[in-house]
Amino acid sequence: MSYSATSTLTMSGEQQSFTLKIEKEHEHRSQRVKSLDFHPTKPWILTSLHSGTICIWNYQSQVIEKSINVTESPVRSAKFVAREQWIVAGADDKFIRVYKFNSDEKIKEFEAHTDYIRSITVHPTLPYVLSASDDTLIKLWDWEKDWACAQVFEGHSHYVMQVAFNPRDTNTFASASLDCTVKIWDLGTRTPTFTLEAHSKGVNCVDFFANSDKAYLISGSDDHDVKVCHHNSILCLQSRRIGFLFSF
Numbered sequence: 001m002s003y004s005a006t007s008t009l010t011m012s013g014e015q016q017s018f019t020l021k022i023e024k025e026h027e028h029r030s031q032r033v034k035s036l037d038f039h040p041t042k043p044w045i046l047t048s049l050h051s052g053t054i055c056i057w058n059y060q061s062q063v064i065e066k067s068i069n070v071t072e073s074p075v076r077s078a079k080f081v082a083r084e085q086w087i088v089a090g091a092d093d094k095f096i097r098v099y100k101f102n103s104d105e106k107i108k109e110f111e112a113h114t115d116y117i118r119s120i121t122v123h124p125t126l127p128y129v130l131s132a133s134d135d136t137l138i139k140l141w142d143w144e145k146d147w148a149c150a151q152v153f154e155g156h157s158h159y160v161m162q163v164a165f166n167p168r169d170t171n172t173f174a175s176a177s178l179d180c181t182v183k184i185w186d187l188g189t190r191t192p193t194f195t196l197e198a199h200s201k202g203v204n205c206v207d208f209f210a211n212s213d214k215a216y217l218i219s220g221s222d223d224h225d226v227k228v229c230h231h232n233s234i235l236c237l238q239s240r241r242i243g244f245l246f247s248f
Helices: none
Strands: 003-011 014-022 033-038 044-049 053-058 063-069 075-081 086-091 095-100 106-111 117-122 128-133 138-142 148-153 160-165 172-177 182-186 194-196 203-211 214-221 225-230 236-241
Touching: 044 075, 053 075, 086 117, 095 117, 128 160
Parallel strands: 033 075, 075 117, 117 160, 160 203
Antiparallel strands: 003 014, 003 236, 033 044, 044 053, 053 063, 075 086, 086 095, 095 106, 117 128, 128 138, 138 148, 160 172, 172 182, 172 203, 182 194, 203 214, 214 225, 225 236
């Protein structure tokens, strides 16, 4: 079954309509969904819930393959580590937990931050996980060294809402913060290499997308704007105004 929905966006003062086609709709009574992640090879979607549970959905059979009660606190971010057959989850209780998704076995649990963990992302090739927190810090964890903290990144002055690796240069990553900035970082440097002040209110989300040989940043903010920028330029290429953006 498929569905369609029409939405409106504003660009340069002009409203434009677009239609989204929803191929499948999954419905399950749960607490608020805080994050989603796709498995790279299996037909799985990983969801983390406000209730403290993580679930693996099979989008082909439309059933829940697995449900793990992680904590009593909201789990705001969870990611597959497919090459290790793991799930890594960060929660409001400040802990990161790691599970084998084939057996539900918890293989690691440690206090990672002094405040809520907002975002987790996994390095595409190296044994690294980045975590971002309301304590304004970003931390790099090395699972080959028993999840030792390999680096702490400082520079934001408010909650860090999301982190994302650059697919064109995996030695760099971006962060979004409620201090109204997007920052670019190198893995070996504690402070940001570049700060993008593209929004007038807090930035809730950021990600890279690749086009030909270039990588671009897309960011979304409480100022209702979605902006596309060069990752090393203060110039934004496109700006879209929408009704609202979600904050985790």
